[in-house]
Amino acid sequence: MELEKNIKIAVIGLGYVGLPLARLFATKYSVIGFDINESRVSSLKSGIDTTLEVEDDVLHSVLVDKPNEKGLYCTTSINDIADCNYYIVTVPTPVDKNNRPDLTPLYKSSETVGKVLKKGDVVIYESTVYPGVTEEQCVPVLEQVSGLKFNEDFFAGYSPERINPGDKEHTVEKILKVTSGSTPEIGLKVDALYKSVITAGTHLAPTIKVAEAAKVIENSQRDINIAFVNELAKIFNLMNIDTQEVLTAASTKWNFLPFKPGLVGGHCIGVDPYYLAQRAQEFGYHPEIILAGRRLNDSMGEYVASQIVKLMIKKGISVNGAELLMLGITFKENCPDVRNTKIVDVIKALKDYGIVVTIFDPLANNDEVNKEYKLETINSLPEKEFDALVLGVAHSEFLQIDFSSLQKEKSLIYDVKGVLGSLADNRL
Numbered sequence: 001m002e003l004e005k006n007i008k009i010a011v012i013g014l015g016y017v018g019l020p021l022a023r024l025f026a027t028k029y030s031v032i033g034f035d036i037n038e039s040r041v042s043s044l045k046s047g048i049d050t051t052l053e054v055e056d057d058v059l060h061s062v063l064v065d066k067p068n069e070k071g072l073y074c075t076t077s078i079n080d081i082a083d084c085n086y087y088i089v090t091v092p093t094p095v096d097k098n099n100r101p102d103l104t105p106l107y108k109s110s111e112t113v114g115k116v117l118k119k120g121d122v123v124i125y126e127s128t129v130y131p132g133v134t135e136e137q138c139v140p141v142l143e144q145v146s147g148l149k150f151n152e153d154f155f156a157g158y159s160p161e162r163i164n165p166g167d168k169e170h171t172v173e174k175i176l177k178v179t180s181g182s183t184p185e186i187g188l189k190v191d192a193l194y195k196s197v198i199t200a201g202t203h204l205a206p207t208i209k210v211a212e213a214a215k216v217i218e219n220s221q222r223d224i225n226i227a228f229v230n231e232l233a234k235i236f237n238l239m240n241i242d243t244q245e246v247l248t249a250a251s252t253k254w255n256f257l258p259f260k261p262g263l264v265g266g267h268c269i270g271v272d273p274y275y276l277a278q279r280a281q282e283f284g285y286h287p288e289i290i291l292a293g294r295r296l297n298d299s300m301g302e303y304v305a306s307q308i309v310k311l312m313i314k315k316g317i318s319v320n321g322a323e324l325l326m327l328g329i330t331f332k333e334n335c336p337d338v339r340n341t342k343i344v345d346v347i348k349a350l351k352d353y354g355i356v357v358t359i360f361d362p363l364a365n366n367d368e369v370n371k372e373y374k375l376e377t378i379n380s381l382p383e384k385e386f387d388a389l390v391l392g393v394a395h396s397e398f399l400q401i402d403f404s405s406l407q408k409e410k411s412l413i414y415d416v417k418g419v420l421g422s423l424a425d426n427r428l
Contacts, residue, residue, distance in 0.1 A: 001188040003196065010034055010084035012109045014044060014074065016267075016337060017126060017161040018090035020053050020172045024197050026062040026072035032081045033074040034112075044074045050365070052336055053165065082116040086193065087123045089113065089138075090161065092267055094340075099274045099294075101130065103137060110138045114145025117154055122181075124157040124190060128272050130279035131213040134158050135182065156182040157190035158208040160215030165266070166335030176200045180211035219272040220290055225259045226269070227293035230300055233261035233428055237307070244418050244427060260418065261428050263304070263342035263392075264297040266331040270340050301345020304428060308346075308390060308414050309353050311426055315410050317387050320354035325386040325406060328393025329361045329369060329377060333417070336363040343392045344373050346416075358382060362397055381406075388412040394419045 007029050011022040014035040022033040035041050043050055047060040064071035067080045081087070091105040106127055113123055123142060125134050139150050148154050162175045177198045181187030191204040205211040233243040243261060250256050264270050273290050280287045312319055331341040347357050359369075359377040369377045381401065385408045391398060394417040403413060403423055415424035 001192040003189070003192050004085075007086060007193070008032070008068075008084045009086045009088060010081040010113075012081075012087060012089045012113060013091040013105075014040060015090070015092065016051050016053055016165050017163045018088075019044070019049060019051065020163060021088065021090060021126070021161075022072055023054050023059060023062055024172055026070075028070075028197055030068060030070050031072045032067055032084060033072055034076070034078070034081050035074070036076060038076050041074045041076050050336065051165070052363070053163070078112060078115060084116075085118075085121050087113045087117075087121065088126060089123065090126045092339075093127045093129055093271070093275070094267065095271050095274050101275045101278055103129075103133065106133070106138055107141055110141035111145050114142045117142060117146035117148055119148065119153045121154045122157055122186060122190065123154065124159055126159055126161040128160060128215050128219070128268065128275065129212055130216055130275040131209040132279070134208050134212060139182075151182055155186040156208065157186060158211045159190065159194055160211060160218075162218075165337050166332055173197060173199050177202045178205055178211050178214055179203070180205040180208045182208060216272050216276045219269045220276055220293075222259075223264060223269050223273050223297060224289060224293040225257060226262065226264050227296040229259045229261045230264075230296055234303065261300075262417065263300050263346070265340045265342035266337065267339045270297070270331075270342070298342075298345075301342050302349045304346050304414075304416060305349030305353070307426070307428070308350065308388065308412070309355075311414065312388055312412050315412055315425075317410060317412060321356065322354075322387040323356050323358070323384075324350060324388040324390060325382070326350075326357055326359045327361075327389065327391045327398050327401075328395055329359050329364050329375070330393055330395075333394040334363070334396055336365060338364055338369055338372060344375065346390070346392065347375065355388075358386070361393070361395070363395060386411060388414065390414045390416065391420055391424070392416050 009025050009029050010032045011018045012034050014033045022031050025031045047056050049059055062072045064073050067073040089109050091109045094102050096102045139156055143150055159179045164170050177194045179191040179194050179202050181190045187204055191202050195202045236243045251258050273294050277287045277290050309319055329343045330338050350357055361377055362379050364377055366377045369375055386406055389406055413424045415427035418427045
């Protein structure tokens, strides 16, 4: 399908998903990046992405000073997005303290778009949701605020994000994109828009709900598989069998899935299954496997802490008052994102045992960690010895550390990520 000539795209939300997408579209179209976070927009305007998803030189190459030029113009002003004809919403979809989906960011961003929505415009959502959110939750907000009628005056689409934070190989243009539209014609139009910049290609789903469901099961499937190997780790630890060696041996079979045990956090795998579970319950079905996987993965923080304490006791290390260095607090390696990181569960449990925990992470924002978790972090390696060293996150920088300079005579090294090899006394 041939696209119209004067395409102007607004990307609502310039985080881990929105910025890489806005940068990509800006290589071909006029793109307005909108975010309510003034400090975030200010950093981006100066060519700095604190999420580290877009390199500074790449960001500089697409930035423009005026909102009507080809390239990326970042702003906090709603007036700057008023004459766009495509609005792409990329805000986060978290869960609350009871693990219930929190659609507040989607409602707020839909209100923002509704204020500038015009006849013929298309609103595309990328945020991970349960099937039905786009048409049943977001569209009514757009209609109410704009006064326009859905599928007559304006249209909608859904194209789930597939960003992998910290991954410099599988960037947005290299990952096949699922697309959809609120009518067959709009589906073709949305598909053509993404196809114009996604080199990996696209897959046009028949309906928005199919596309929404496809996204939410991607991460649910990973969550369940990781829960399985986490359970294996618990079983094999009781049997005094090295789980990593078992998985290495099993992986020699061509159809064995290579999942590893670990802490499952972040804003996707640790969250999305709850969206699907709640929707299923609204239809009268209680999902068993999905929620069982979530419960097991959510329990791993305390389990890891208990294993560390047991090993300390076996080594003759006095637990109460022991000094422990936690290497990493972000939710995954080589990424500054601390949202829903499960390392904090390990830290909390260790502190409950009376252990004094020092948290070192060169990538984490100290203020953000303190605001989110009330924890103090440092960005440079301390020059002292510890009773225990725990590799919680496999940042590349950690693999270059001289662990001997941090150890006392009988210190413990525990490897949550299974990357230290013989350096570690034990691993998950």
